[in-house]
Amino acid sequence: MTELETTPLNGLHRALGARMVGFAGYDMPVQFAGIMAEHAATRDRAGLFDVSHMGQVLLDGAGWTDVALAFEALVPMDVVGLGDGRQRYGLLTSDDGGIRDDLMFARMGESLFVVVNAACKADDIAYMRASLPDHVTLTEITDRALIALQGPAAEAALAPLCPAVTDMRFMDVIAADLSLGMGREEVPVWISRSGYTGEDGFEISVSASASEAVARKLLENDDVSPVGLGARDSLRLEAGLCLYGHDIGLDTTPVEAGLTWAIQKVRRAGGQREGGFPGAETILGQFADGAARKRVGLKPEGRAPMREGVELFETAEGGAPVGTITSGGFGPTVGGPVAMGYVPAALAAPGTQLFGELRGKRQPVTVAALPFVPANFKR
Amino acid sequence: MKFTEEHEWLLADGDIVTVGITTYAAEQLGDVVFVELPEVGTEVTKDDECVVIESVKAASDILAPLDGEIVEVNETLPDNPSLVNEDAMGEAWFFKIKVSDMSPMDDYMDEAAYNEFIE
Numbered sequence: 219m220t221e222l223e224t225t226p227l228n229g230l231h232r233a234l235g236a237r238m239v240g241f242a243g244y245d246m247p248v249q250f251a252g253i254m255a256e257h258a259a260t261r262d263r264a265g266l267f268d269v270s271h272m273g274q275v276l277l278d279g280a281g282w283t284d285v286a287l288a289f290e291a292l293v294p295m296d297v298v299g300l301g302d303g304r305q306r307y308g309l310l311t312s313d314d315g316g317i318r319d320d321l322m323f324a325r326m327g328e329s330l331f332v333v334v335n336a337a338c339k340a341d342d343i344a345y346m347r348a349s350l351p352d353h354v355t356l357t358e359i360t361d362r363a364l365i366a367l368q369g370p371a372a373e374a375a376l377a378p379l380c381p382a383v384t385d386m387r388f389m390d391v392i393a394a395d396l397s398l399g400m401g402r403e404e405v406p407v408w409i410s411r412s413g414y415t416g417e418d419g420f421e422i423s424v425s426a427s428a429s430e431a432v433a434r435k436l437l438e439n440d441d442v443s444p445v446g447l448g449a450r451d452s453l454r455l456e457a458g459l460c461l462y463g464h465d466i467g468l469d470t471t472p473v474e475a476g477l478t479w480a481i482q483k484v485r486r487a488g489g490q491r492e493g494g495f496p497g498a499e500t501i502l503g504q505f506a507d508g509a510a511r512k513r514v515g516l517k518p519e520g521r522a523p524m525r526e527g528v529e530l531f532e533t534a535e536g537g538a539p540v541g542t543i544t545s546g547g548f549g550p551t552v553g554g555p556v557a558m559g560y561v562p563a564a565l566a567a568p569g570t571q572l573f574g575e576l577r578g579k580r581q582p583v584t585v586a587a588l589p590f591v592p593a594n595f596k597r
Numbered sequence: 598m599k600f601t602e603e604h605e606w607l608l609a610d611g612d613i614v615t616v617g618i619t620t621y622a623a624e625q626l627g628d629v630v631f632v633e634l635p636e637v638g639t640e641v642t643k644d645d646e647c648v649v650i651e652s653v654k655a656a657s658d659i660l661a662p663l664d665g666e667i668v669e670v671n672e673t674l675p676d677n678p679s680l681v682n683e684d685a686m687g688e689a690w691f692f693k694i695k696v697s698d699m700s701p702m703d704d705y706m707d708e709a710a711y712n713e714f715i716e
Contacts, residue, residue, distance in 0.1 A: 253653040254628040448627070448654055521631045521675070523651050548630040548653050555631075577649065 225270035226363045226426035230433055234444050242336035244271040247446040256449035257550040260415055261591070264369035265445035265453075266436055269414075273339030274359040274423060277330040277350070285330050288354045289323070292346065294472065294495040296482035300325045305389045305410050307480050308332075309472055310342060315500030316468035317475065318345065320460060324391040324410060331391070331408065333364070333421070335462045363429030368419030368453075370594060371441040376409075376420055379435065383420065386411040388595040396424075398435050405432060414450065416457025416593045455556060456549045458515060458588030464526060465513060465544045465558055471497070473504035474560065476513045476588075481505075512566040515586040516543065516557040516574070523548050523555040524574045524583060530561060531573045534580050540565060543574065549590055556590045557583070599702055600711035601662050606686060609702060615690050616662060618650070621715050623685035626652040629678045634670040635692060641667060643701065648691050650681065662705070665696040 222245040231238065236247030247268065250256060259265055279285040286297040295308045305324035312318050319338040324331045334342045339358075347356050367376055376383050379396040386392060390411045395404035408423040424432050436442050451461070460466045466475045484490050487502050495501075518524045524546045529539035546557025557574075565572065568587045573580035599607040604622030608615045623629070631651035641647055641661040648659035670692045674680060680689040706714060 248654075249627065252628055452653060521678070522633065522649075523631060523656070525656065548628075548651070550628075550653070 223271075225268055226429045227268040227270060227365075227433055230430050231268065231444070236444070236446060239447070241447055242271055244336060246271060247444070249446040249448045250444045253446070253448035253452060254550045256443060256445040257452050259443040260369045260417060260445055260449060260453055261551050262369070263441040263443070264367055264371040264375050264419070264439075265415070265449065266433060266442050267366040267368065267445050267450055268363070268433075269366050269421065270363040270429070271336035272364055273334040273336065273342060274362055274364060275332040275334065275343065275346070276357045276359060277332065277346075277354055278328070278357070279354040282325065282328045285328070285354055286325075288350050289330055290485070290491065291494060292349055292496065293323075294481045294485050294498070294501060295323075296484045296491075297323065297330070298491070299482070299484060302327060303391050305391050305412055309477065309480060310345070311472065311495055311497040311501065312468055313496045315471040315497030315504070317462070317466045317470060317472065318342070318468065320462050320466060322410070322412060326391060326393065326408065337463060359423075361426050362423050363426050365422045365424060365429065365433055365436075366413050366419065367422065367436060367442070368413045368415040368417045370418060372417070372419040373596070375436055375439045375442050379432075380407075380409065383409060383411070386596075388412065388418070388597050396432060398431055402431070407432070411596065414457075414459055415453040416459070416589055416591055417453070418594050418596045451545075452547060452550055455545055455547060455558070456551055456589065456591040457593065458558070458590065460513070460558075461545055470513070470560070471501055471504055471509060473501060474509040474511055474513060478505065508563060511541065511560045511562050513544070513558060514561055514566050515568075515588040515590060516546070516559055516572070517584045517586040517590075518546075518555040518557060518574060519582040519584070521554060522576055522581065524557045524576060524581070528557075528574045528576060530559060530583070531575065531580055532565065534573050539575075540572070551591045558588070561585065598708060599705035600708065600714070601705055602714065603660055603662075604715075605659060605662055607662055607702065607705060609699065612696050612699065613668065613693050614663060614665070614696050614702070615693050616659070617690040618659065618681065618685055619711070620685045623681050623689075626650065626654070626657065626681075628653045629681040632674040632678045632681065632691075634674065635667045637667055637670055639667045641665060641694065659691060661694065663694060663696045663701055664698065665694040667692050668695045669693040
């Protein structure tokens with residue numbers, strides 16, 4: 219077994235008594251006080267997450283349009299039209315229309331700042347380096363941590379360190395200085411108002427050396443609790459957000475995954491910069507004709523969670539499986555089991571009754587609208 | 598009280614053995630959100646899957662520690678699974694099993710041995 223990597227906050231997690239697990243090659247906290255308590259703390263107040271395992275990348279070229287056009291060859295998003303200080307959700311697509319990774323990208327002046335999944339980052343970076351034109355440079359940022367602060371109390375917790383955050387809207391990005399007080403030097407950071415919980419909140423990119431001081435400062439606030447990967451998963455699941463490698467992957471297209479909202483009009487058929495990304499033929503074809511299957515929310519009846527891999531059937535007995543659950547578990551805010559999975563388009567309408575096979579028994583499960591818990595963003 | 602390597606505790610009263618999971622096991626599982634109990638009257642053989650426990654994180658089973666008949670189950674658990682986290686060694690027992698041959702009990706650990714086992 220290869221040695222796990224550590225994030226700059228590893229010592230803090232251990233000092234806080236986290237239970238650690240290996241995740242995407244990193245030694246990460248799965249829980250601190252307990253998944254239910256951390257989940258509730260994030261929904262009710264604010265949770266602090268170490269997401270430093272994710273990849274942070276900067277792309278630069280001969281000005282914004284140059285960089286943006288180069289990146290548009292890899293993603294079906296409107297990159298050129300992204301305003302300075304704004305962020306978008308994006309997808310690296312494959313030649314057959316699948317999804318290589320999902321990511322967040324932001325315009326910071328003339329640079330493009332990209333955050334990719336930990337498990338994909340080595341492949342993503344190699345792929346981008348190989349695919350981008352020579353005049354666009356890719357810099358992997360390895361000396362910065364990434365801290366997410368999520369929940370309704372996130373703004374109030376961060377504002378004393380950085381008053382400018384109160385003016386940020388959902389998906390804004392700023393470069394700013396955090397003031398930790400006590401005569402300490404200000405800490406330069408990049409802050410986005412976004413996250414992976416369905417709650418209002420921020421992601422703070424900060425130098426590795428200052429990251430623990432920033433995290434500790436935020437944790438001094440009684441409203442801020444440390445949160446591990448366990449609650450991160452239950453929060454994103456309730457928010458209907460995809461987990462790469464589970465709900466989306468090389469074998470799912472953006473249209474099947476219900477991510478068409480992330481593909482702006484300018485890249486679709488009839489748009490000014492139509493197509494021109496990997497898998498455009500398949501993906502634009504599915505825009506026109508619809509996909510044969512769709513990602514849906516699924517609400518199992520009763521209390522038993524239906525987890526990844528549970529097969530879905532149209533009837534209580536007999537017949538072949540019509541779909542599979544791609545992530546599922548217990549939704550602490552919902553107070554019951556929630557799941558997502560793929561079903562044929564004809565069975566994708568909310569309210570459709572299906573059955574999930576659990577330990578040899580088929581249990582009723584209903585197609586449900588996503589998200590399970592309404593988003594709480596500051597628009 | 599006796600303990601199994603599967604982190605069950607067993608408390609014998611005559612030929613009835615009450616079965617639960619240890620506090621250590623409950624802590625490892627994390628927040629328990631679902632419990633499925635066997636039906637009273639079920640005949641079980643040692644190592645049969647008797648109970649399904651799901652925590653927020655994962656699913657796991659409780660195996661029958663002895664041959665016998667399930668004579669009582671803790672009806673409060675399916676409605677209140679978090680009791681397993683609150684009182685694993687007491688209120689949150691899972692089932693009682695009527696055992697014909699108690700001799701396998703001797704093979705299970707006593708408390709000192711179990712505490713060493715989980716060190």
